[in-house]
Amino acid sequence: MQFQKITLLFFILIATNTYAQSLPKDTVYLVDGTFIAGEILNPGSENSIQVKNIDGAIIYIKNQRIEKLIIDPNRPISNPKAQDEKINPINHSKKAANSDATYRNRLIAINMFLGVPVGVFGSSSANKSGAGGANSGFGTELNYLKKIDPNLYWSLNFKYLRYRFNTIILVPSVIEQANQFPLSFSKAYWESLSFGGGLNWFYPINDDFKVSLGASIHLQSMKIPAIDVLLNGGIGTFEEQRGVGISPNFTASMIFKERFFFKFDFSTAKISFFSTSASGQVTFVQQIRALGFGLGVFLPKMRSNN
Numbered sequence: 361m362q363f364q365k366i367t368l369l370f371f372i373l374i375a376t377n378t379y380a381q382s383l384p385k386d387t388v389y390l391v392d393g394t395f396i397a398g399e400i401l402n403p404g405s406e407n408s409i410q411v412k413n414i415d416g417a418i419i420y421i422k423n424q425r426i427e428k429l430i431i432d433p434n435r436p437i438s439n440p441k442a443q444d445e446k447i448n449p450i451n452h453s454k455k456a457a458n459s460d461a462t463y464r465n466r467l468i469a470i471n472m473f474l475g476v477p478v479g480v481f482g483s484s485s486a487n488k489s490g491a492g493g494a495n496s497g498f499g500t501e502l503n504y505l506k507k508i509d510p511n512l513y514w515s516l517n518f519k520y521l522r523y524r525f526n527t528i529i530l531v532p533s534v535i536e537q538a539n540q541f542p543l544s545f546s547k548a549y550w551e552s553l554s555f556g557g558g559l560n561w562f563y564p565i566n567d568d569f570k571v572s573l574g575a576s577i578h579l580q581s582m583k584i585p586a587i588d589v590l591l592n593g594g595i596g597t598f599e600e601q602r603g604v605g606i607s608p609n610f611t612a613s614m615i616f617k618e619r620f621f622f623k624f625d626f627s628t629a630k631i632s633f634f635s636t637s638a639s640g641q642v643t644f645v646q647q648i649r650a651l652g653f654g655l656g657v658f659l660p661k662m663r664s665n666n
Contacts, residue, residue, distance in 0.1 A: 386398060386399055386400040386411070386429070386430060386431050387429070387430040388400065388409070388411055388421060388426060388429055388430075389426070389427045389428045389429075389430070390421075390425050390426060390427060391424075391425055391426070391427045392425070396411055396413070396419060396421070397413070397414075398411040398412050398413040398414065398419070399411065399412045400429060400431055401418070403429060403431055405423070407422070407423060408420050408421055408422045408423060409421050409423070409426070409429075424566060424567055463507060463510065463511070463513075463562065463662055463663060464507070464660065464662060464663065465506065465507045466504070466505065466506055466507070467503075467504075467505040467513070467658055467659075467660075467662060468502070468503070468504055468505070468658070468659045469501075469502075469503040469505065469621070469656055469657070469658050469659075470500070470501070470502055470503075470656055470657060470659065471500070471501050471621070471623055471654040471655060471656025471657070472498065472499070472500050472501075472654060472655060472656070473498070473499055473500070473501060473521075473623065473625075473652045473653055473654025473655070474496060474497075474498060474652070474653045474654070475496060475497050475498070475499055475521045475523060475552075475650050475651070475652050476496050476650060476651045476652070476653070477494040477495065477496070477523060477649070477650050478649045478650060478651055479647060479649040480647055481493075481494045481646075481647065481648055481649050481650060493525055493526045493527075493529040493530075493550075494523045494524070494525065494526065494550050494650075495523060495524040495525070495526050496523070496524065497521060497522045497523035497524050497549065497550070498521070498522065499519060499520050499521030499522065499552070499652075500519075500520055501517065501518065501519045501520075501654065501656070502517075502518045502519075503515050503516070503517050503518075503560075504516045505560060511561060511562045511563065512559065512560070512561050512562075513559070513560045513561075513562070514557065514558075514559060514560075515557060515558055515559070515560050515574070515576065516555075516556075516557050517554075517555070517556050517557065517558065517576055517578065517609075518554075518555050519552070519553070519554045519555075519578070520551075520552070520553050521551075521552045521650075522549045522550070522551050522552070523549060523550040523551075523552070523650075524549060524550075525547075525548040525549055525550055525584065525587070527545035527548065527587065530542070530545065530587070530589070530598065534589055534591075534596065537596075538591055538594075538596060540591050540592055542589045542590065542591060542596075543590045543591060543592060544589075544590045545587055545588070545589055545590075546587055546588040546589075548584065548585050548586075548587045549585065550582060550583070550584055551582065551583045551585075552580060552581070552582045552648075553580070553581045553582075554578040554579065554580040554581070554607055555578060555579055556576050556577050556578030556579060556607070556609070557576055557577070558574055558575050558576020558577060558609070559574065559575060559576070560572055560573070560574040560611075561573050561574070562615075562662075568616060568617060569614065569615065569616060570614075570615040570618070570662075571612070571613065571614060571615070572611070572612070572613040572615060572621070573611070573612055573613075574609075574610070574611040574612075574613070575608070575609070575610050575611075576608075576609045576611075577606065577607070577608050577609070578606070578607045578608075578609055578627075579604070579606060579607075580604065580605050580606070580607040580629050580631065580648070581602070581603070581604050582602070582603045582604075582605075582631050582633070582648070583600070583601070583602045583603075584600065584601045584602075584633070585600050586598065586599060586600045599642075601633045601634065601642075602633065602634065603631040603632050603633035603634065603646065604631065604632060605629040605630050605631035605632060605648070606629060606630075607627050607628065607629035607648070608627070608628060608629075609625055609626070609627045610625060610626050610627075611623060611624065611625040611626075612624050612625075615658075615662070617661075618658070618661045618662040618663050619657055619658050619661040619662070620655075620656070620657055620658075621655075621656050621657070621658070622653075622654070622655055623652070623653075623654040623655070623656060624651070624652065624653060624654075625651070625652040625654070626649075626650075626651055626652075627648075627649070627650055627652070628647075628648065628649045629647075629648045629649075630645055630646070630647055630648070631645070631646050631648050632644075632645050633645070633646055
């Protein structure tokens with residue numbers, strides 16, 4: 361009887377040792393302080409790793425949740441695809457992990473923005489300091505984006521902006537032509553309408569924030585409406601003027617929750633203006649430079665859950 365007990369204990373020790381040796385020796389430590397033990401099937405993956413636990417189930421863990429990995433250096437790395445198909449051909453955890461999917465093939469972005477003239481935008485020979493004849497104004501922009509690479513989009517851009525006209529720069533001209541100081545000016549605005557295309561590149565920072573860089577080129581049309589001047593005993597008029605030019609545009613955006621974004625852009629152009637009056641046709645070239653600060657939204661959000 362004593363011999364049987366010793367024999368039974370011997371076999372229990374052997375079985376326990378064999379089972380312990382068969383246990384996975386890899387450990388995944390998470391940023392929340394917990395850990396998962398098992399066999400890591402694909403260390404070094406860019407998006408998520410797969411861990412097979414002692415029950416044979418495969419667990420998918422996003423890289424953002426991982427603090428560090430401890431891997432047994434004495435074993436070969438298994439093929440995760442083969443393991444997944446063999447053990448769990450219908451893997452619900454894999455389906456759940458793919459819920460963050462990829463960027464959509466098509467996006468629409470809408471934003472409102474503040475345009476701030478810089479340099480000599482709107483200046484004349486009488487006033488070449490600061491922003492000259494253009495003051496800050498508001499506008500709206502609509503972008504249609506189509507994916508051509510995992511993080512790269514081709515875009516069509518439509519933008520409308522109205523800058524306030526600083527009529528102070530017209531005072532020297534009025535005094536020279538009418539020999540009077542103007543009493544007042546009618547309200548007038550530089551109106552800009554542009555259409556073009558370009559490229560937008562997206563880069564994820566973490567789960568909540570992404571950055572985007574873009575470059576595009578636009579055909580830009582601008583208009584200065586007729587401006588009435590009230591004089592002592594009469595009214596004078598500056599004729600309406602229209603112009604066109606090519607405008608390169610550069611943007612940088614910070615995207616939150618794959619839907620809302622703050623956008624900064626810089627545009628520059630040389631617009632050729634012309635007007636026709638009783639005295640003939642007048643033409644001049646105006647340097648247009650402006651900064652834009654906008655808030656917008658993607659419709660729908662950037663990533664698909666399908």
